Amino acid sequence: xxxxxxxxxxxxxxxxxxxxxxxxxxxxxxxxxxxxxxxxxxxxxxxxxxxxxxxxxxxxxxxxxxxxxxxxxxxxxxxxxxxxxxxxxxxxxxxxxxxxxxxxxxxxxxxxxxxxxxxxxxxxxxxxxxxxxxxxxxxxxxxxxxxxxxxxxxxxxxxxxxxxxxxxxxxxxxxxxxxxxxxxxxxxxxxxx
Numbered sequence: 001x002x003x004x005x006x007x008x009x010x011x012x013x014x015x016x017x018x019x020x021x022x023x024x025x026x027x028x029x030x031x032x033x034x035x036x037x038x039x040x041x042x043x044x045x046x047x048x049x050x051x052x053x054x055x056x057x058x059x060x061x062x063x064x065x066x067x068x069x070x071x072x073x074x075x076x077x078x079x080x081x082x083x084x085x086x087x088x089x090x091x092x093x094x095x096x097x098x099x100x101x102x103x104x105x106x107x108x109x110x111x112x113x114x115x116x117x118x119x120x121x122x123x124x125x126x127x128x129x130x131x132x133x134x135x136x137x138x139x140x141x142x143x144x145x146x147x148x149x150x151x152x153x154x155x156x157x158x159x160x161x162x163x164x165x166x167x168x169x170x171x172x173x174x175x176x177x178x179x180x181x182x183x184x185x186x187x188x189x190x191x192x193x
Contacts, residue, residue: 010172013027021056021060022056030165032160038074043158043159046062047154048104051146068091074108074115078111106144107146130161133152
């Protein structure tokens with residue numbers, strides 16, 4: 001395949017069959033609004049774990065992550081202790097990185113606190129939407145562990161808070177638009193991108 005023809009993730013997906021993990025993710029999840037805090041937490045943890053690795057690795061291990069982190073039930077993960085931490089460190093099905101595992105546990109605690117203050121993690125995000133990418137990164141770094149620019153950008157884009165998940169000529173663009181992602185609900189200027 002000529003790499004000059006593949007300019008976007010959407011272009012890449014067209015070349016894949018329906019069983020490919022990227023195809024399934026692109027067509028069913030990427031850029032679609034996420035409704036529950038557990039799902040938002042799951043996406044954040046997956047994005048954190050991708051840091052320094054390929055997204056392909058994370059997608060192939062996604063089911064293992066859901067099993068290891070008990071379907072990302074916030075209250076359960078927030079209550080993980082040393083025994084749970086050590087079990088995760090021994091789980092070959094996930095990324096066994098101390099900082100990333102600790103970030104998942106600590107970020108679950110933060111989200112529970114945000115739920116008390118705002119009603120939900122989703123409402124906390126919506127309360128601050130729209131912000132520039134730099135403002136989002138600053139806000140996430142203030143509250144969460146292991147959240148740099150790329151992680152925050154991909155988390156917000158993949159969950160419908162920032163534009164760019166799908167090219168306008170992608171067949172999924174209109175499907176995502178029908179779900180009214182947050183970035184379409186608030187008019188963004190070039191300063192916000």
